Amino acid sequence: MTPATATAAPRLSARAIILIELALALGGFAIGTGEFAIMGLMPNVAQDLGISEPQVGHVISSYALGVVVGAPLLAILGSRLYRRHLLLLLMSCFAIGNFASALAPDYQALMLYRFLAGLPHGAYFGVAMLVAAAMAAPHKRAKAVSRVLMGLTIAILIGNPVATWLGQWLSWRYAFVMVGAIALLTVAMLAIFLPLDKQQARSNPLGELRAFNRAQVWLALAISSVGFAGMFCVFSYLAPTLLEVTRLDARWIPLALAAFGLGGILGNMFGGWLFDRLRFQAVAWLLLWSALVLVLFPLSAQSPWSLFPAVFAVGTMVALSPALQTHLMDVAHGAQTLAAASNHAAFNIANALGPWLGGLAISAGFAWTVTGYIGAATAVAGLLVFYWAWKIQPAASPAPGEQPGMATARAAPSPHPAPGP
Template sequence: MGGLAIGTGEFAAMGLLPSMADSFDISVSEAGYGVIAYAFGVVIGGPFLAVLTAHLPRQRVLIGLLAIVLAGNLATALAPEMICWLTARFISGIPHGTYYGIASLVAASMVPKGQRASAIGQVMLGLAVANLLGVPFSTWLGQVAGWETTFLVISVIALVTLALTFYFIPFVAGDSTATPIKELGVLKQADVWATLLVATIGFAGMFSLYSYITPSLQNLTGMAESTVPWMLMAWGAGMVIGNIVGGKCADRAMVPSLYGILIWNALFLAAFAFFATDIWSSVILLFLIGCGFALVPALQSRLMDVASNAQSLGATLNHSAFNLSNALGAWLGGIALSVGFGWESPAIVGAVLAAIGIPVFALSLVLARREG
């Protein structure tokens, strides 16, 4: 439920960019700043909250984070002008990384180490389901009832999740030995930074396309705007499959799995740019690109390995990196569009970014051996 609320709140904005652009009388590429604002909320808020709350009981932390999710999405729905909207998007992103990081730690503590990536994948399944069901529904709802309605519904989901967390998540102690200095000590490790760079660059390719998916599909295939929510279900279905398979593969062979996922993403993002010219080829390619979400549980588990002495901050930093990739992808995709490269250009930018992630991952392995 937490993944559904947070994931829908994050990705629904991308599917509703044209509607929000019309509402504030700005261009679609300018509306992309809302995506960037959310991402920077994650990047800045995640590490800050992780350091401050590492010693607190996990359930209380999750409840506090969900309260911020509720407030941020409610403020988004009620924003009277663009600056208020951007501020609300930033606030909405603040709890994102810490929520997934803490939830991942709780899940990982419940299983043997050899099943950790799979357990993390189950936590992230909420985010995948958000893209399978939550985002298509919210995009449709935003088109027929106004984008503000979408964020009001997300606020209700966050409220329900808060109540469920209070009643059903058991007491899980925080790290009683955690201190800000101890947590921040992980930032001295070069292999941690390299792993974060893999997430930032390697996953930015997916966001380069996803940030502008509605206008890209409309212009490349000629489909009506009302068809886009159903197309997004193909992406979401791929994310669900990738999330499950990625976790299992990472448990069995972490390094080969990460190489394979990065190559997969580069290939199918490039394929979208050249072959997504009709609805059926777009459906297939969106599903295959969505499968690249397998990178998330794999890298989450990898980062927990290299950040062993600062689990809260390490688990959270992964999501800060993924949302920095969100901002990077949206920014570079927007640049490609603004200079007139065409609606296939975000996918091309995405393929290049995913390909760059491959040598960056190789560098992270070298650094990890030296740190070890």
């Protein structure tokens, strides 16, 4: 996000900026709710379509793979469009994908529609962050981006439990209808409040691709892809674990999801605070914390008194997101747009990997709580990738004309408290 992105700021009133930020945040709320709603409704989807819970886990992975494919691809293909037009297109496609998911007649169709719904996810957040930064003064860009990304945080805390409750009350399909309706409301608000900026600086796709090709960038994305997988492994199968292991009624599922959301809010704030003090080393401590939380989860799931604190603790793993995002933006000199979108791709590789690994183990006959042990293993694997990145870190050099840390100073806060892109 260079100074060239701030061309529109002087022409917008404070009220106009608030309305635009609200519209952008509403889109984040829609995406966050749509991504995670199916996790709380896993038993309902499985019963309605006549499939197993691990197969529903594959549906979750399908959406995540859509994000992985769509985030960098659409960020590059859409780089020549005006941001207003691109945001309207992306959110319209997201709405269509969710309405189609609500009408899916069978398992195969649902897999396809969730993949298509995931395609605009990462690119939307990448462009939304740039729009938010462009409207703010240079020293207030991070706060502007954080206000837009509050939509994701609220989705984890409120949107996901509400969608789960609605899906249990009526049908899981209505959860996706709700998400599609919120996406259309976002389109309407952006069309009304976000003006077309014909002075917008255009990015160079080939230049960003060249700047993106650095070892530290790829290793940061690898840590995110592997280190986050454990959180998704546990979270994806939380509903059946609560029903089959903890022996609680389905009415407790939204409360468990809210506990995860509260942990995510705390983790998001703590992760940024810790990175400010320890820099890249903070990632190692957060991965160690993740491994500890996950390895204790199977024992904690045996009792409702320990389950909810354990779910809250798993939610705090979101602390990895701001730490890795800030580090990624620091090492991705000249490729901030692609890096912002690709961070969602990496996040959703974890979202695909975790449920897939958990589904394999559960299908093989292991208990539902095996997800904790698998998750701890992925956190340890993330630590190994961190060690590799740490060893070659002194070799990383800033972009020409930049001092170390300048990219960090202008880096945006993370887009996945939480679940990305």
